[in-house]
Amino acid sequence: MQEVFFKALLQKERFCRVENARAWLFRVTSNAVIDRYRLLKDHVPLPDDMVEEDEMTIAVDDLSQCIPRVLSELSQPDREAITLCDLDGMSQQRYAEIKGITLAAAKSRIQRARMRLKKQLESACRVERDEQGNVCSFTPRPPLT
Numbered sequence: 001m002q003e004v005f006f007k008a009l010l011q012k013e014r015f016c017r018v019e020n021a022r023a024w025l026f027r028v029t030s031n032a033v034i035d036r037y038r039l040l041k042d043h044v045p046l047p048d049d050m051v052e053e054d055e056m057t058i059a060v061d062d063l064s065q066c067i068p069r070v071l072s073e074l075s076q077p078d079r080e081a082i083t084l085c086d087l088d089g090m091s092q093q094r095y096a097e098i099k100g101i102t103l104a105a106a107k108s109r110i111q112r113a114r115m116r117l118k119k120q121l122e123s124a125c126r127v128e129r130d131e132q133g134n135v136c137s138f139t140p141r142p143p144l145t
Contacts, residue, residue: 066121086110
């Protein structure tokens with residue numbers, strides 16, 4: 001209850017503008033209880049000899065071998081968007097500012113570049129999927145020299 005009271009105090013004037021304070025308090029209390037129980041879960045690490053990678057994880061990890069080659073085959077704008085935002089970790093907001101476009105336009109540009117990368121990966125590396133749509137195998141391509 002102390003945590004819920006503290007959260008209500010942090011809201012200051014906004015708490016007074018809440019239409020249904022009782023519902024707000026109930027939701028905050030529920031979330032606090034859920035968070036508390038989530039933290040109480042006991043986690044027991046598995047011994048090293050029990051940890052086993054499944055085939056899907058190995059296939060997806062190995063698929064990263066195809067990315068440099070396929071990325072080099074994309075158009076310069078697509079390659080730049082993926083490199084800056086996905087590989088270098090630049091925020092989409094920052095990318096939009098650098099390019100002088102809106103955030104919505106940047107998100108669309110990045111999403112289209114990702115779709116073209118996916119399509120190129122699937123065709124160039126002959127990606128095969130299982131019934132659930134997960135990558136199960138592919139044919140690696142030699143890297144560019």
